Amino acid sequence: MISRIACPAGPLRSPKALAPRPGGFPFAKQGVALMNLLEELRGRFAAALRALGEDDARWLEQVVPAKDPRFGHYQANMAMPLAGKLGRPPREVAQQIVHHLQVDDLCQEPEVAGPGFINLRLRPEFVVAQLQRLKTDPRLGVPRVSKPRTVVLDYSSPNVAKPMHVGHIRSTVIGDCLYRVHKFLGHHVIGDNHIGDWGTQFGMILYGYKHFLDADHYRQNPVEELARLYRLVNRLVSYRQQQEELPRLRQQQGELRGRLAQLESQTEATEDPKQRKKLRRQLQRLQAQLQELHQQIADTEAAIAQVEADPQLAELARQHPDIAQRVLEETAKLHAGDEENRRLWREFMPACLEALERIYRRLGVQFDVTLGESFYQDRLAPVVEQLLELGVAQESEGAVCVFLPEESAPLIVRKKDGAFLYATTDLATLQYRMERWAPDAVLYVVDHRQSLHFRQLFATARLWAKRVQERDPENPLTKLLDCELTHVSFGTILGSDGKPFRTRAGDTVGLESLLDEAVEHALRIVSRNDDAKPTGPELSPEQRRRVAEAVGIGAIKYADLSHHRTSDYVFSFEKMMSTTGNTATYMQYAYARIRSILRRGGVDVEALRSSEDPLLLESEQEHRLALALLRFPEAVAEVLVDYRPNLLTNYLFEELATHFTAFYEQCPVLKAPSDPLRRSRLVLCDLTARVIQKGLELLGIQTVEQM
RNA sequence: GCGCCCGUAGCUCAAUUGGAUAGAGCAUCGGACUUCGGAUCCGAGGGUUGGGGGUUCGAAUCCCUCCGGGCGUGCCA
Incomplete structure (x- = not known):
């Protein structure tokens, strides 16, 4: 199988070039390039493995962020599988890899742990230097790929x-x-x-236009009228199809009942318990099928009855008995180049x-x-x-x-x-x-x-x-x-019933009305919050509308993107606009809150970003937040490995937001004990806000300054 | 019948594609605090990862089998 994990491309800069110079600050701004740390480390491991005669890119996938902070920041797991191949103890293999590994410009001395894990811990000076670069980087550390596709x-x-x-x-x-x-x-x-x-839908519109057009409506709002025509013709066509289908369904029902009766007596007559059990299962399955068929017949009958109960529709249905066929003919004429249909199409x-x-x-x-x-x-x-x-x-x-x-x-x-x-x-x-x-x-x-x-x-x-x-x-x-x-x-x-999302009547939900509903829901949330502000409401009705639009639509998108692509998920406005948990609303709120801090602190963010003030990562929380910020490039790159947007939302919520709140709880920003610390913490706030904003932007979700 | 996908905490979902002690959010229970925006934070309980077998240093993840579900399956898109 071909792996889509990108190999570290091109010749790597020699680690020597980055090695600390005696006596000088080793990470002067101009000396360090912004990087995807994970890829950089994989590159270093590639070199070490080559020294051992191994060049299979698969091993490099085993360099991953550490799952537990106790194991450092990154870990490499290839020594164990490699040990089998080389026929040597895994810890020994790990030691050999470490021996050839040149990461001293980035990491502290690697540790070999457990059965043969190689644990890496980034050097604090390196983290600080990277963060300094991030301050002025519009890309927030995310490099462009070396080989664009x-x-x-x-x-x-x-x-x-x-x-x-x-x-x-x-x-x-x-x-x-x-x-x-x-x-x-x-x-x-x-x-x-x-x-x-x-396709056929156009045949429907063409047929509708020729037979059912409301000319005034069409002049005023062509899109609405065409949509109406589509729905009308579609309904009439379905009606005809359902009428034809009903006898067939009933016949199926009869056959199924016959088979069921036969199977029942067969089961009764069977002595062998194993065989009996098997037949019972078949019986159950058949009963389920029958049940489903019942439902289908009932639905079909209801749909037919609905049309017949509407005198206008029923009349149209009578007047257009062969509508299904005629629609196909309109489509065929369009395809064949019929002048009128082509003109109407245009x-x-x-x-x-x-x-x-x-x-x-x-x-x-x-x-x-x-x-x-x-x-x-x-x-x-x-x-x-x-x-x-x-x-x-x-x-x-x-x-x-x-x-x-x-x-x-x-x-x-x-x-x-x-x-x-x-x-x-x-x-x-x-x-x-x-x-x-x-x-x-x-x-x-x-x-x-x-x-x-x-x-x-x-x-x-x-x-x-x-x-x-x-x-x-x-x-x-x-x-x-x-x-x-x-x-x-x-x-x-x-839907909340676990079946494909539909209206209560069983129709598919129009996208536009769904967006409207989301925005309305969001407006209620935004208004409630604004009203509850200790200093009184601060948003005009206009602003509330705009915020609600961003929140409502953001919520729908985020709910979709934060789930694993391949799994089904339950649509719920309550869940997707929950103010706690992994939602767009939470992330947007986190952003707005940080921006509010900067506003209230009267911070000139441009000056903050361009200043040479040192970053002070003294507490555990500050350090962790800094690391989370540096991992943004990895999260972005990972999205394309298997086309998985939820890896980016996971990063934003679990990695970034979690570490930010811990920091925010423990480390006063505006009321920091010293001015340098205050400025350093403001930088962390600003960077967090920018990463959230950029992350949401990549998801197609807007941020707002106040909400 | 055959094929594909899925089954993880009471509920909704994760788990860096085979890594160390399976994590979040709801919900439940217990705490904290004179709000740098309380839409907060900390903690607890809750799991035989549907069952069984196998592969190996190591499995929610790979293989086999059974159970349960979804989808598809010769003239729709």
């Missing part, structure tokens, strides 16, 4: 014809965060919103895009390009032709399929009616991306239910590229062969 990031990807809903949150928010982190680290990243602007698009843009503006999300499905139309037929010609795909039951040995189901790239699919567009899109950007990686931020699709897509794309390479090694598509293709998958947002 070109990365295409595919995220958000809503359908333009229908309003965005809760299902789009995770892709948009995680994608945006990854975009920001890539950019900040110096990668060349292309944010691409692969919108659905060419007419609708700007309004649809503007509606999306409004939400993105509110979320603070940006893209470099928005190339929807329609953009790749001309490529679809040639792609399929080429796949057939190269023997990657073949015809089967009238459709064109790619059969992969490792997958049981084929990837279908052309339906038997000649239409192209999602998979076809994805292949064409990859081809285009290779031609235009020749990226080192293409990342798809898409929910986990599509993992099979992406496995098939990636395998097919590679096979395709390989066949192309055999004929035409210069073809841009061959770049695909050493391009990372990753499905950055994520779990489902659940």
Whole structure:
């Protein structure tokens, strides 16, 4: 397996160059570069291991921040596994590594502990020197990568014809965060919103426009009217489908009941207890299935009844009995180049895009390009032709399929009616991306239910590229062969009932109304807090609104980003805007509080940052806080190792905020016992605020000066 | 049926990808303090990491098996 952990790149500066000069302050400002400490240490270990004849980068992953402060600041664990390989006792191996390790400019004498752990403790002077540099560094110590990658990031990807809903949150928010982190680290990243602007939903709008248009409404608010048309047609189509489906469901129910009865008597008749148990289990499963089917039938019946109870809807349904078919025809006409449908499509698009843009503006999300499905139309037929010609795909039951040995189901790239699919567009899109950007990686931020699709897509794309390479090694598509293709998958947002998040009526929740609700909730919290201030409220209604917007939207984003990407999580306004715990609200509040200290202290932060005052890390709390600040670069870099934003939120909360509060409790700042100590502590405050701000910014979350 | 993912404290989630004594926040209980912004801090209880077996110096993490759940699975995206 290829590890994505970045190897310390390039020749390292000789440790000698950093060694303390006799008689001089060893860490004069100009002598120390800002660094990702972890990577720097890994580089040092790489050198030591090379001296022992080992150059496997895997060992370097075993250099990690120490889990327990008793073990120092960093620890290296490679001596134990290496001992097995070398056939020598692990402690001896550890000693040998230490012998070759040159870290005396950064660390105190390394210790070998336990079965063979190498524990490292940073030298206080080094910590102070690094912090001094941080004061004036706009990047807060985060270095740019030495080898920038070109990365295409595919995220958000809503359908333009229908309003965005809760299902789009995770892709948009995680994608945006990854975009920001890539950019900040110096990668060349292309944010691409692969919108659905060419599918069946457009057929629905076209059909709706031709039959149900409210012209006045359309003139006044085209987006709203189009959304209304979409919902109306969608409802009528569903109604028809449900009507067709109901008999089939009932038949299934009958069959299932029959099987159940059969199994029941079979179970009764079985003597063998083991066999009986097995049958019982089958019985249980069958009963569960039946239960589910009952529910499904009930839901379907309810949906049908709802339409029929509405005289207007029922009338429309009667007038448009073949609506499902007609919608597909409208879509097909659009694809075939029908003049009117193309004209309408062009007419609708700007309004649809503007509606999306409004939400993105509110979320603070940006893209470099928005190339929807329609953009790749001309490529679809040639792609399929080429796949057939190269023997990657073949015809089967009238459709064109790619059969992969490792997958049981084929990837279908052309339906038997000649239409192209999602998979076809994805292949064409990859081809285009290779031609235009020749990226080192293409990342798809898409929910986990599509993992099979992406496995098939990636395998097919590679096979395709390989066949192309055999004929035409210069073809841009061959770049695909050493391009990372990753499905950055994520779990489902659940309601408090543990089921996918929906309204009480069972509809999906619109994104915009969700944001409104969050902001309202935030406004209540902000107002309550402002009213309760000992010196009286200090925010105007306007300011409260602005703060609430930052708090509400920040809360939604942070809740999403702070959870492990692959797991499902429960959506709850209370939890995400809790003022204690790992939330955006807490982090924003911590920031505002620190800024308030600086304000009340009448501190000129510019002067503070540029001053040469010494930093005094006398207490344990100050020292720990300083170390936490120095670890920001590691936390940022780690996000991209496995595309995990929650590693950054973990850092902000557990590492930084925790150590800051400990410091804040124990170390008076404005009332510090001496002026130099006061200034030193103000520097720590300022740095903490800046790291919080930058960290939240990388998550796409705003900070406010007062709240 | 087959495939993928998951199961961690009463609840919601972490655990630097195999490291030392599995951590936070809610909730519960007990403390602190004349607010540098109390939206605070400190402490306690709470765990056979779904069960069992295996791999090795070392397992929540890897392998096997069973139990329980989610998702997907030939013409949607």
